[in-house]
Amino acid sequence: MNARAFDLTQLRTFIAIHDAGSISAAAEQIYLSQSTVSEQLKKLEARAGQPLLVRSRKGMRPTPAGTRLVAYARQIAALSEAAFEDLQGVLLDGELRIAITDYYRPHDVGRVLKRFTSLYPRLRLHVSAMQSSQIERTALTGEHFDVGLALRLMNGDVGADDGADDGAAGASTSATLVRRERLVWAMSATLREPVDMPLPLVTLPRPCALQTLVVNVLERHKVPYRVSHSAAGVAGMQLALGAGLGISCLNESALTPDLVVCPPSLGLPALPRAEFHLLPGRADETDLIRHARNALLRLFA
Template sequence: MTALLDVDQLQTFVAIADTGSFTRAADIVFKTQSAVSMQMKRLEERVGKPIFVRDGRQSRLTQEGERLLVYARRIVKLSDEALAALADAEVAGHVRLGVPDDYADRFLPEILARFSRSNPRAEVTVLCFPSVELIHCIGNGSLDLAIITHAASVVAEAEVIRQEQLYWVTSQRGTVHEEDPLPLALSNGVCEWRRNAEAALNAQNRAHRVLYASPNSTAISAAVLAGLAVSVCAESSLRPGMRVLTSADGFPPLPPIKIALLRGVHQPTKVREALADHIVASLDNLSDVVAAE
Protein backbone atom coordinates (compact mmCIF):
# COMPACT_ATOMS: atom_id res chain seq x y z
CA MET A 1 0.00 0.00 0.00
CA THR A 2 1.29 3.46 -0.91
CA ALA A 3 2.38 5.49 2.13
CA LEU A 4 0.24 8.56 2.83
CA LEU A 5 1.78 11.98 3.30
CA ASP A 6 1.60 13.48 6.79
CA VAL A 7 0.02 16.96 6.80
CA ASP A 8 1.97 18.03 9.89
CA GLN A 9 5.24 17.10 8.19
CA LEU A 10 4.20 18.97 5.06
CA GLN A 11 3.35 22.06 7.10
CA THR A 12 6.84 21.99 8.60
CA PHE A 13 8.32 21.42 5.14
CA VAL A 14 6.53 24.51 3.79
CA ALA A 15 7.77 26.57 6.75
CA ILE A 16 11.38 25.54 6.03
CA ALA A 17 10.98 26.35 2.35
CA ASP A 18 9.54 29.78 3.18
CA THR A 19 12.20 30.71 5.76
CA GLY A 20 15.22 28.86 4.34
CA SER A 21 16.08 27.71 7.85
CA PHE A 22 15.22 24.78 10.09
CA THR A 23 15.67 27.04 13.13
CA ARG A 24 13.27 29.76 11.95
CA ALA A 25 10.78 27.16 10.77
CA ALA A 26 10.82 25.59 14.25
CA ASP A 27 9.60 28.92 15.68
CA ILE A 28 6.72 29.03 13.19
CA VAL A 29 5.45 25.49 13.78
CA PHE A 30 6.11 25.50 17.54
CA LYS A 31 8.55 22.58 17.55
CA THR A 32 12.12 22.14 18.64
CA GLN A 33 14.79 22.17 15.95
CA SER A 34 15.55 18.51 16.60
CA ALA A 35 11.87 17.65 16.16
CA VAL A 36 11.79 19.55 12.86
CA SER A 37 14.89 17.69 11.63
CA MET A 38 13.31 14.38 12.62
CA GLN A 39 10.10 15.25 10.74
CA MET A 40 12.04 16.06 7.57
CA LYS A 41 14.01 12.84 7.84
CA ARG A 42 10.73 10.92 8.02
CA LEU A 43 9.28 12.90 5.11
CA GLU A 44 12.31 12.08 2.95
CA GLU A 45 11.96 8.42 3.90
CA ARG A 46 8.27 8.56 2.95
CA VAL A 47 8.82 10.11 -0.50
CA GLY A 48 11.98 8.07 -1.07
CA LYS A 49 14.04 11.02 -2.31
CA PRO A 50 16.21 13.75 -0.77
CA ILE A 51 14.31 17.03 -0.58
CA PHE A 52 17.00 19.28 0.99
CA VAL A 53 20.65 20.09 0.42
CA ARG A 54 22.76 22.23 2.72
CA ASP A 55 23.86 25.60 1.30
CA GLY A 56 26.09 27.18 3.93
CA ARG A 57 23.90 27.84 6.96
CA GLN A 58 20.68 27.56 4.99
CA SER A 59 18.78 24.62 3.57
CA ARG A 60 18.00 24.61 -0.15
CA LEU A 61 15.39 22.47 -1.87
CA THR A 62 16.44 19.79 -4.31
CA GLN A 63 14.62 19.46 -7.63
CA GLU A 64 12.42 16.81 -6.02
CA GLY A 65 11.85 19.12 -3.07
CA GLU A 66 10.67 21.91 -5.39
CA ARG A 67 8.17 19.53 -6.99
CA LEU A 68 6.93 18.35 -3.60
CA LEU A 69 6.53 21.95 -2.37
CA VAL A 70 3.86 22.68 -4.99
CA TYR A 71 1.75 19.79 -3.73
CA ALA A 72 2.57 20.46 -0.06
CA ARG A 73 1.16 23.99 -0.24
CA ARG A 74 -2.05 22.72 -1.80
CA ILE A 75 -2.45 19.89 0.72
CA VAL A 76 -1.86 22.14 3.75
CA LYS A 77 -4.26 24.77 2.38
CA LEU A 78 -6.97 22.17 1.73
CA SER A 79 -6.46 20.71 5.22
CA ASP A 80 -6.94 24.14 6.81
CA GLU A 81 -10.03 24.79 4.70
CA ALA A 82 -11.52 21.39 5.57
CA LEU A 83 -11.03 21.89 9.30
CA ALA A 84 -12.50 25.38 9.13
CA ALA A 85 -15.51 24.12 7.14
CA LEU A 86 -16.17 21.26 9.55
CA ALA A 87 -15.64 23.35 12.69
CA ASP A 88 -18.70 23.86 14.82
CA ALA A 89 -20.23 27.04 13.42
CA GLU A 90 -22.06 27.59 16.70
CA VAL A 91 -18.85 27.97 18.73
CA ALA A 92 -19.26 31.43 20.19
CA GLY A 93 -18.90 33.23 23.46
CA HIS A 94 -16.15 34.43 25.73
CA VAL A 95 -13.19 32.47 27.10
CA ARG A 96 -10.49 33.70 29.49
CA LEU A 97 -6.97 32.36 28.90
CA GLY A 98 -3.98 32.80 31.18
CA VAL A 99 -0.35 32.33 30.13
CA PRO A 100 3.04 33.28 31.61
CA ASP A 101 4.84 35.89 29.54
CA ASP A 102 7.72 33.39 29.15
CA TYR A 103 5.49 31.57 26.66
CA ALA A 104 3.25 34.37 25.40
CA ASP A 105 5.65 35.81 22.80
CA ARG A 106 6.37 32.45 21.22
CA PHE A 107 3.05 30.63 21.41
CA LEU A 108 0.17 33.12 21.48
CA PRO A 109 0.34 34.92 18.11
CA GLU A 110 -0.12 31.80 16.01
CA ILE A 111 -2.55 30.13 18.42
CA LEU A 112 -4.86 33.13 18.63
CA ALA A 113 -4.66 33.91 14.90
CA ARG A 114 -5.64 30.37 13.91
CA PHE A 115 -8.34 30.08 16.56
CA SER A 116 -9.85 33.39 15.49
CA ARG A 117 -9.94 32.32 11.84
CA SER A 118 -11.67 29.04 12.74
CA ASN A 119 -14.01 30.58 15.34
CA PRO A 120 -14.76 34.17 14.33
CA ARG A 121 -17.64 34.46 16.81
CA ALA A 122 -15.48 33.55 19.81
CA GLU A 123 -13.87 36.20 22.01
CA VAL A 124 -10.65 35.46 23.90
CA THR A 125 -9.35 37.52 26.80
CA VAL A 126 -5.68 36.88 27.66
CA LEU A 127 -4.05 37.52 31.03
CA CYS A 128 -0.27 37.18 31.55
CA PHE A 129 0.84 36.15 35.04
CA PRO A 130 3.38 33.69 36.50
CA SER A 131 2.23 30.08 36.66
CA VAL A 132 1.56 30.13 40.42
CA GLU A 133 -0.81 33.10 40.04
CA LEU A 134 -2.52 31.47 37.07
CA ILE A 135 -3.15 28.34 39.13
CA HIS A 136 -4.74 30.51 41.80
CA CYS A 137 -6.92 32.24 39.17
CA ILE A 138 -8.08 28.86 37.87
CA GLY A 139 -8.93 27.82 41.41
CA ASN A 140 -11.04 30.90 42.14
CA GLY A 141 -12.86 30.74 38.80
CA SER A 142 -11.46 33.93 37.24
CA LEU A 143 -9.85 31.99 34.36
CA ASP A 144 -11.22 29.29 32.06
CA LEU A 145 -7.88 27.95 30.78
CA ALA A 146 -4.24 28.43 31.71
CA ILE A 147 -0.97 27.41 30.08
CA ILE A 148 1.47 26.83 32.92
CA THR A 149 4.86 25.41 33.78
CA HIS A 150 3.93 22.09 35.33
CA ALA A 151 5.12 21.02 38.76
CA ALA A 152 3.49 18.00 40.37
CA SER A 153 4.04 19.52 43.79
CA VAL A 154 1.90 22.52 42.81
CA VAL A 155 -0.88 21.05 40.69
CA ALA A 156 -1.54 17.45 39.71
CA GLU A 157 -4.62 17.70 37.47
CA ALA A 158 -3.00 19.74 34.68
CA GLU A 159 -2.63 18.10 31.25
CA VAL A 160 1.01 18.05 30.18
CA ILE A 161 1.13 18.98 26.49
CA ARG A 162 4.75 19.95 25.82
CA GLN A 163 8.27 19.29 27.07
CA GLU A 164 11.27 21.55 26.51
CA GLN A 165 14.86 21.65 27.65
CA LEU A 166 15.83 24.26 30.24
CA TYR A 167 19.08 26.13 29.53
CA TRP A 168 21.54 28.37 31.32
CA VAL A 169 21.87 31.59 29.30
CA THR A 170 24.14 34.61 29.26
CA SER A 171 24.91 37.40 26.81
CA GLN A 172 26.96 36.67 23.70
CA ARG A 173 28.99 39.75 24.57
CA GLY A 174 30.43 39.33 28.04
CA THR A 175 31.95 37.04 30.65
CA VAL A 176 29.55 37.58 33.54
CA HIS A 177 29.17 33.79 33.82
CA GLU A 178 32.76 33.63 35.10
CA GLU A 179 32.14 35.95 38.07
CA ASP A 180 32.22 34.75 41.67
CA PRO A 181 29.69 34.87 43.20
CA LEU A 182 27.62 34.27 40.09
CA PRO A 183 25.08 37.08 39.45
CA LEU A 184 21.65 35.77 38.52
CA ALA A 185 18.49 37.21 36.97
CA LEU A 186 15.50 35.10 38.02
CA SER A 187 11.83 35.25 38.84
CA ASN A 188 11.08 36.89 42.18
CA GLY A 189 8.38 34.39 43.08
CA VAL A 190 7.84 30.66 43.36
CA CYS A 191 9.06 29.39 40.00
CA GLU A 192 10.04 25.93 38.74
CA TRP A 193 12.81 27.44 36.60
CA ARG A 194 14.31 29.29 39.58
CA ARG A 195 13.97 26.24 41.82
CA ASN A 196 15.88 24.08 39.32
CA ALA A 197 18.61 26.68 38.81
CA GLU A 198 19.29 27.26 42.50
CA ALA A 199 19.20 23.52 43.26
CA ALA A 200 21.79 22.86 40.55
CA LEU A 201 24.12 25.60 41.82
CA ASN A 202 23.73 24.49 45.43
CA ALA A 203 24.61 20.93 44.42
CA GLN A 204 27.86 22.32 43.00
CA ASN A 205 28.45 24.46 46.11
CA ARG A 206 28.80 27.38 43.72
CA ALA A 207 28.39 30.82 45.24
CA HIS A 208 25.63 32.88 43.63
CA ARG A 209 23.36 35.84 44.28
CA VAL A 210 20.13 37.00 42.69
CA LEU A 211 21.06 40.39 41.31
CA TYR A 212 17.85 40.95 39.32
CA ALA A 213 14.46 39.57 40.33
CA SER A 214 11.28 40.11 38.36
CA PRO A 215 8.09 38.23 37.42
CA ASN A 216 8.51 39.68 33.92
CA SER A 217 10.55 37.65 31.42
CA THR A 218 11.33 40.72 29.31
CA ALA A 219 13.01 42.39 32.29
CA ILE A 220 15.02 39.26 33.05
CA SER A 221 16.05 38.92 29.39
CA ALA A 222 17.13 42.56 29.36
CA ALA A 223 19.52 41.94 32.26
CA VAL A 224 20.93 38.88 30.49
CA LEU A 225 21.33 40.57 27.10
CA ALA A 226 23.04 43.54 28.75
CA GLY A 227 25.68 41.16 30.10
CA LEU A 228 24.74 41.80 33.73
CA ALA A 229 23.58 38.38 34.86
CA VAL A 230 23.05 34.72 34.03
CA SER A 231 19.56 33.25 33.90
CA VAL A 232 17.70 30.12 32.82
CA CYS A 233 15.06 29.77 30.14
CA ALA A 234 13.25 27.13 28.13
CA GLU A 235 14.12 26.44 24.51
CA SER A 236 11.08 28.36 23.25
CA SER A 237 12.15 31.42 25.25
CA LEU A 238 15.68 31.74 23.84
CA ARG A 239 16.28 35.13 22.25
CA PRO A 240 18.78 36.46 19.70
CA GLY A 241 21.90 37.64 21.50
CA MET A 242 21.74 34.93 24.16
CA ARG A 243 24.45 32.34 24.55
CA VAL A 244 23.64 28.92 25.98
CA LEU A 245 26.05 27.83 28.73
CA THR A 246 27.01 24.15 28.97
CA SER A 247 29.06 21.87 31.19
CA ALA A 248 32.12 23.06 29.25
CA ASP A 249 31.47 26.48 30.84
CA GLY A 250 31.05 24.92 34.27
CA PHE A 251 27.25 24.83 34.31
CA PRO A 252 25.46 21.56 35.09
CA PRO A 253 22.66 20.27 32.83
CA LEU A 254 19.18 21.30 33.92
CA PRO A 255 16.12 19.02 33.82
CA PRO A 256 13.54 19.54 31.07
CA ILE A 257 10.44 21.50 31.95
CA LYS A 258 6.87 20.49 31.23
CA ILE A 259 4.26 22.85 29.87
CA ALA A 260 0.70 21.99 30.82
CA LEU A 261 -2.87 23.09 30.21
CA LEU A 262 -5.11 23.64 33.20
CA ARG A 263 -8.90 23.86 32.85
CA GLY A 264 -11.16 25.99 35.01
CA VAL A 265 -13.48 24.79 37.73
CA HIS A 266 -16.68 25.90 35.99
CA GLN A 267 -18.81 23.69 33.77
CA PRO A 268 -16.99 23.36 30.42
CA THR A 269 -18.36 25.35 27.49
CA LYS A 270 -18.00 24.73 23.76
CA VAL A 271 -15.78 27.75 23.29
CA ARG A 272 -13.51 26.75 26.17
CA GLU A 273 -13.10 23.20 24.91
CA ALA A 274 -12.58 24.39 21.33
CA LEU A 275 -9.72 26.66 22.45
CA ALA A 276 -8.31 23.92 24.69
CA ASP A 277 -8.27 21.45 21.80
CA HIS A 278 -6.62 24.06 19.60
CA ILE A 279 -3.89 24.75 22.17
CA VAL A 280 -3.17 21.06 22.66
CA ALA A 281 -2.94 20.47 18.90
CA SER A 282 -0.68 23.51 18.44
CA LEU A 283 1.77 22.90 21.27
CA ASP A 284 1.94 19.12 21.49
CA ASN A 285 5.49 17.87 20.95
CA LEU A 286 5.33 14.89 23.26
CA SER A 287 5.24 12.37 20.39
CA ASP A 288 8.42 13.95 19.05
CA VAL A 289 10.06 13.74 22.48
CA VAL A 290 9.16 10.07 22.85
CA ALA A 291 10.45 9.30 19.35
CA ALA A 292 13.71 11.11 20.06
CA GLU A 293 14.23 9.09 23.23
Protein backbone atom coordinates (compact mmCIF):
# COMPACT_ATOMS: atom_id res chain seq x y z
CA MET A 1 0.00 0.00 0.00
CA ASN A 2 1.17 3.52 -0.77
CA ALA A 3 2.70 5.04 2.37
CA ARG A 4 0.77 8.25 1.69
CA ALA A 5 -2.63 6.59 1.25
CA PHE A 6 -5.28 5.08 3.49
CA ASP A 7 -6.79 1.62 3.20
CA LEU A 8 -10.41 1.81 2.04
CA THR A 9 -11.57 -1.11 4.20
CA GLN A 10 -10.07 0.51 7.30
CA LEU A 11 -11.73 3.82 6.46
CA ARG A 12 -15.11 2.12 6.15
CA THR A 13 -14.60 0.43 9.52
CA PHE A 14 -13.59 3.77 11.03
CA ILE A 15 -16.82 5.35 9.73
CA ALA A 16 -18.84 2.50 11.25
CA ILE A 17 -17.22 2.92 14.69
CA HIS A 18 -17.62 6.70 14.53
CA ASP A 19 -21.33 6.45 13.70
CA ALA A 20 -22.17 3.53 16.00
CA GLY A 21 -20.31 4.99 18.98
CA SER A 22 -18.54 1.79 19.98
CA ILE A 23 -16.49 -1.04 18.54
CA SER A 24 -19.07 -3.65 19.57
CA ALA A 25 -21.96 -1.78 17.93
CA ALA A 26 -19.93 -1.22 14.76
CA ALA A 27 -18.98 -4.90 14.61
CA GLU A 28 -22.67 -5.79 14.77
CA GLN A 29 -23.55 -3.44 11.94
CA ILE A 30 -20.78 -4.44 9.51
CA TYR A 31 -20.83 -8.17 10.40
CA LEU A 32 -17.24 -8.44 11.62
CA SER A 33 -15.84 -9.66 14.91
CA GLN A 34 -14.98 -7.07 17.56
CA SER A 35 -11.32 -8.11 17.41
CA THR A 36 -11.21 -7.53 13.63
CA VAL A 37 -12.82 -4.09 13.97
CA SER A 38 -10.44 -3.16 16.80
CA GLU A 39 -7.41 -4.31 14.79
CA GLN A 40 -8.48 -2.32 11.72
CA LEU A 41 -8.86 0.82 13.85
CA LYS A 42 -5.37 0.31 15.33
CA LYS A 43 -3.86 -0.06 11.87
CA LEU A 44 -5.64 3.07 10.63
CA GLU A 45 -4.43 5.09 13.64
CA ALA A 46 -0.91 3.80 13.06
CA ARG A 47 -1.17 4.92 9.43
CA ALA A 48 -2.51 8.33 10.52
CA GLY A 49 0.21 8.65 13.15
CA GLN A 50 -2.20 9.79 15.84
CA PRO A 51 -5.33 8.70 17.75
CA LEU A 52 -8.59 9.06 15.85
CA LEU A 53 -11.11 7.86 18.45
CA VAL A 54 -11.00 7.94 22.24
CA ARG A 55 -13.25 6.34 24.84
CA SER A 56 -15.61 8.49 26.89
CA ARG A 57 -18.61 7.95 29.15
CA LYS A 58 -20.81 8.23 26.06
CA GLY A 59 -18.78 5.77 24.00
CA MET A 60 -16.12 6.31 21.37
CA ARG A 61 -15.75 9.95 20.34
CA PRO A 62 -13.50 11.38 17.63
CA THR A 63 -10.35 13.34 18.32
CA PRO A 64 -9.89 16.56 16.29
CA ALA A 65 -7.95 14.48 13.75
CA GLY A 66 -10.70 11.88 13.71
CA THR A 67 -13.34 14.53 13.03
CA ARG A 68 -11.35 15.75 10.03
CA LEU A 69 -10.64 12.26 8.73
CA VAL A 70 -14.22 10.97 8.96
CA ALA A 71 -15.36 13.70 6.54
CA TYR A 72 -12.70 12.62 4.03
CA ALA A 73 -13.46 8.95 4.66
CA ARG A 74 -17.15 9.40 3.79
CA GLN A 75 -16.26 11.13 0.53
CA ILE A 76 -13.63 8.53 -0.38
CA ALA A 77 -15.99 5.59 0.29
CA ALA A 78 -18.89 7.19 -1.58
CA LEU A 79 -16.72 8.17 -4.57
CA SER A 80 -15.29 4.65 -4.75
CA GLU A 81 -18.78 3.20 -4.94
CA ALA A 82 -19.96 5.81 -7.45
CA ALA A 83 -16.93 5.11 -9.67
CA PHE A 84 -17.65 1.39 -9.58
CA GLU A 85 -21.28 1.93 -10.52
CA ASP A 86 -20.29 4.28 -13.34
CA LEU A 87 -18.00 1.64 -14.83
CA GLN A 88 -20.81 -0.88 -14.53
CA GLY A 89 -22.98 1.38 -16.66
CA VAL A 90 -25.25 2.52 -13.83
CA LEU A 91 -26.48 6.07 -14.54
CA LEU A 92 -28.94 7.65 -12.13
CA ASP A 93 -30.89 10.17 -14.16
CA GLY A 94 -34.48 11.07 -13.34
CA GLU A 95 -36.70 11.72 -10.31
CA LEU A 96 -36.64 9.88 -7.00
CA ARG A 97 -39.09 10.23 -4.10
CA ILE A 98 -37.71 9.32 -0.67
CA ALA A 99 -39.69 8.97 2.58
CA ILE A 100 -37.67 9.08 5.81
CA THR A 101 -38.70 8.89 9.44
CA ASP A 102 -37.59 12.11 11.12
CA TYR A 103 -36.07 10.10 13.98
CA TYR A 104 -33.24 9.00 11.65
CA ARG A 105 -30.05 10.95 12.50
CA PRO A 106 -31.78 14.36 12.48
CA HIS A 107 -28.45 16.23 12.64
CA ASP A 108 -26.87 14.26 9.78
CA VAL A 109 -29.60 13.28 7.34
CA GLY A 110 -29.32 16.54 5.38
CA ARG A 111 -25.60 16.00 4.92
CA VAL A 112 -26.18 12.40 3.83
CA LEU A 113 -28.70 13.46 1.19
CA LYS A 114 -26.46 16.31 0.04
CA ARG A 115 -23.66 13.81 -0.48
CA PHE A 116 -26.02 11.59 -2.44
CA THR A 117 -26.99 14.44 -4.79
CA SER A 118 -23.35 15.41 -5.26
CA LEU A 119 -22.57 11.86 -6.36
CA TYR A 120 -25.58 11.71 -8.68
CA PRO A 121 -26.17 15.30 -9.83
CA ARG A 122 -28.61 14.28 -12.59
CA LEU A 123 -30.97 12.75 -10.06
CA ARG A 124 -33.77 15.03 -8.80
CA LEU A 125 -34.83 14.25 -5.25
CA HIS A 126 -38.11 14.82 -3.47
CA VAL A 127 -37.74 14.01 0.24
CA SER A 128 -40.65 13.68 2.69
CA ALA A 129 -40.48 13.26 6.47
CA MET A 130 -43.18 10.76 7.38
CA GLN A 131 -44.18 8.62 10.35
CA SER A 132 -42.78 5.13 10.11
CA SER A 133 -46.24 3.59 10.38
CA GLN A 134 -47.29 5.45 7.24
CA ILE A 135 -44.07 4.53 5.43
CA GLU A 136 -44.56 0.85 6.24
CA ARG A 137 -48.26 0.91 5.39
CA THR A 138 -47.84 2.47 1.94
CA ALA A 139 -44.48 0.95 0.94
CA LEU A 140 -45.92 -1.60 -1.47
CA THR A 141 -48.23 0.78 -3.31
CA GLY A 142 -45.61 3.28 -4.50
CA GLU A 143 -48.23 5.99 -4.15
CA HIS A 144 -46.21 8.47 -2.08
CA PHE A 145 -42.55 7.47 -2.47
CA ASP A 146 -40.09 5.19 -4.23
CA VAL A 147 -37.65 4.47 -1.36
CA GLY A 148 -38.60 4.36 2.31
CA LEU A 149 -36.57 4.38 5.52
CA ALA A 150 -38.57 3.50 8.65
CA LEU A 151 -37.94 2.99 12.36
CA ARG A 152 -38.89 -0.23 14.09
CA LEU A 153 -38.76 -1.10 17.78
CA MET A 154 -37.00 -4.25 18.92
CA ASN A 155 -39.48 -6.20 20.98
CA GLY A 156 -37.94 -8.57 23.48
CA ASP A 157 -35.56 -5.98 24.94
CA VAL A 158 -38.05 -4.93 27.61
CA GLY A 159 -40.96 -7.29 27.13
CA ALA A 160 -43.40 -7.96 24.34
CA ASP A 161 -46.24 -6.09 26.03
CA ASP A 162 -44.46 -2.74 25.89
CA GLY A 163 -45.03 -1.95 22.25
CA ALA A 164 -44.88 -3.06 18.66
CA ASP A 165 -42.75 -2.34 15.65
CA ASP A 166 -43.09 1.26 14.52
CA GLY A 167 -44.86 0.14 11.38
CA ALA A 168 -48.13 -1.24 10.18
CA ALA A 169 -49.17 -4.70 11.26
CA GLY A 170 -47.66 -7.29 9.01
CA ALA A 171 -44.79 -5.00 7.98
CA SER A 172 -42.30 -6.58 5.64
CA THR A 173 -39.60 -8.64 7.32
CA SER A 174 -37.30 -8.45 4.28
CA ALA A 175 -36.33 -4.82 4.93
CA THR A 176 -32.59 -4.12 5.28
CA LEU A 177 -31.21 -3.02 8.64
CA VAL A 178 -29.07 0.10 8.25
CA ARG A 179 -28.69 1.32 11.82
CA ARG A 180 -29.43 0.27 15.39
CA GLU A 181 -29.60 2.66 18.34
CA ARG A 182 -30.50 2.79 22.01
CA LEU A 183 -33.65 4.56 23.06
CA VAL A 184 -33.14 6.84 26.06
CA TRP A 185 -35.20 8.98 28.38
CA ALA A 186 -34.16 12.54 27.56
CA MET A 187 -34.55 15.89 29.31
CA SER A 188 -33.05 19.37 29.28
CA ALA A 189 -29.59 19.72 30.76
CA THR A 190 -31.01 22.57 32.85
CA LEU A 191 -33.92 20.58 34.30
CA ARG A 192 -33.34 20.06 38.00
CA GLU A 193 -34.10 17.07 40.15
CA PRO A 194 -36.32 16.00 41.70
CA VAL A 195 -38.72 16.11 38.77
CA ASP A 196 -42.31 16.77 39.76
CA MET A 197 -44.81 13.93 39.72
CA PRO A 198 -46.82 13.08 37.78
CA LEU A 199 -44.00 12.96 35.25
CA PRO A 200 -44.27 15.83 32.71
CA LEU A 201 -44.26 14.06 29.34
CA VAL A 202 -43.50 15.58 25.94
CA THR A 203 -45.15 13.51 23.21
CA LEU A 204 -45.89 13.29 19.52
CA PRO A 205 -49.43 12.56 18.32
CA ARG A 206 -50.58 9.05 17.53
CA PRO A 207 -50.07 6.86 15.56
CA CYS A 208 -46.35 7.38 16.35
CA ALA A 209 -45.57 3.94 17.77
CA LEU A 210 -42.48 5.19 19.61
CA GLN A 211 -44.68 7.53 21.64
CA THR A 212 -47.28 4.80 22.07
CA LEU A 213 -44.48 2.65 23.47
CA VAL A 214 -43.56 5.38 25.97
CA VAL A 215 -47.10 5.56 27.31
CA ASN A 216 -47.37 1.75 27.48
CA VAL A 217 -44.06 1.44 29.34
CA LEU A 218 -44.98 4.10 31.90
CA GLU A 219 -48.43 2.63 32.50
CA ARG A 220 -47.11 -0.92 32.74
CA HIS A 221 -44.59 0.16 35.38
CA LYS A 222 -47.19 2.32 37.13
CA VAL A 223 -45.26 5.56 36.65
CA PRO A 224 -47.72 8.48 36.95
CA TYR A 225 -47.44 10.97 34.10
CA ARG A 226 -49.19 13.92 32.50
CA VAL A 227 -48.81 15.20 28.94
CA SER A 228 -47.11 18.57 29.38
CA HIS A 229 -46.53 19.31 25.69
CA SER A 230 -47.62 17.79 22.37
CA ALA A 231 -45.13 18.40 19.55
CA ALA A 232 -45.78 18.15 15.82
CA GLY A 233 -42.52 16.34 14.98
CA VAL A 234 -39.13 15.34 16.32
CA ALA A 235 -37.72 18.85 15.84
CA GLY A 236 -40.59 20.26 17.90
CA MET A 237 -39.99 17.63 20.56
CA GLN A 238 -36.30 18.55 20.73
CA LEU A 239 -37.19 22.22 21.22
CA ALA A 240 -39.76 21.43 23.92
CA LEU A 241 -37.36 19.17 25.78
CA GLY A 242 -34.55 21.72 25.48
CA ALA A 243 -36.85 24.37 26.95
CA GLY A 244 -37.37 22.17 30.01
CA LEU A 245 -41.05 21.47 29.34
CA GLY A 246 -40.78 17.81 30.25
CA ILE A 247 -39.23 14.42 29.61
CA SER A 248 -39.58 12.01 26.70
CA CYS A 249 -37.99 9.15 24.82
CA LEU A 250 -35.60 9.73 21.91
CA ASN A 251 -33.14 7.63 19.97
CA GLU A 252 -29.54 8.56 20.73
CA SER A 253 -28.79 10.25 17.42
CA ALA A 254 -31.75 12.61 17.99
CA LEU A 255 -30.23 14.05 21.18
CA THR A 256 -29.18 17.68 20.86
CA PRO A 257 -26.34 19.39 22.77
CA ASP A 258 -28.78 20.88 25.29
CA LEU A 259 -30.33 17.49 26.12
CA VAL A 260 -29.05 14.81 28.49
CA VAL A 261 -30.03 11.25 29.30
CA CYS A 262 -32.22 11.15 32.41
CA PRO A 263 -30.27 9.96 35.47
CA PRO A 264 -31.02 6.55 37.01
CA SER A 265 -32.23 8.34 40.15
CA LEU A 266 -35.48 9.18 38.35
CA GLY A 267 -36.28 5.45 38.33
CA LEU A 268 -37.62 5.41 34.78
CA PRO A 269 -38.23 1.97 33.19
CA ALA A 270 -35.90 0.38 30.66
CA LEU A 271 -36.51 0.97 26.97
CA PRO A 272 -35.92 -1.25 23.94
CA ARG A 273 -33.56 -0.45 21.09
CA ALA A 274 -34.60 1.04 17.79
CA GLU A 275 -33.68 -0.15 14.32
CA PHE A 276 -33.81 1.80 11.08
CA HIS A 277 -34.74 -0.29 8.05
CA LEU A 278 -34.58 0.48 4.35
CA LEU A 279 -37.76 -1.05 2.99
CA PRO A 280 -37.54 -3.56 0.12
CA GLY A 281 -38.40 -2.62 -3.43
CA ARG A 282 -41.62 -3.42 -5.21
CA ALA A 283 -41.70 -6.14 -7.85
CA ASP A 284 -42.48 -3.60 -10.58
CA GLU A 285 -39.96 -0.91 -9.66
CA THR A 286 -37.62 0.51 -12.30
CA ASP A 287 -33.86 -0.06 -12.57
CA LEU A 288 -33.38 3.59 -11.57
CA ILE A 289 -35.14 3.09 -8.24
CA ARG A 290 -33.36 -0.21 -7.59
CA HIS A 291 -29.90 1.29 -8.21
CA ALA A 292 -30.77 4.41 -6.22
CA ARG A 293 -31.91 2.26 -3.27
CA ASN A 294 -28.60 0.39 -3.28
CA ALA A 295 -26.65 3.66 -3.38
CA LEU A 296 -28.72 5.11 -0.52
CA LEU A 297 -28.25 1.94 1.50
CA ARG A 298 -24.48 2.46 1.52
CA LEU A 299 -24.85 6.10 2.61
CA PHE A 300 -27.55 5.46 5.22
CA ALA A 301 -25.55 2.62 6.75
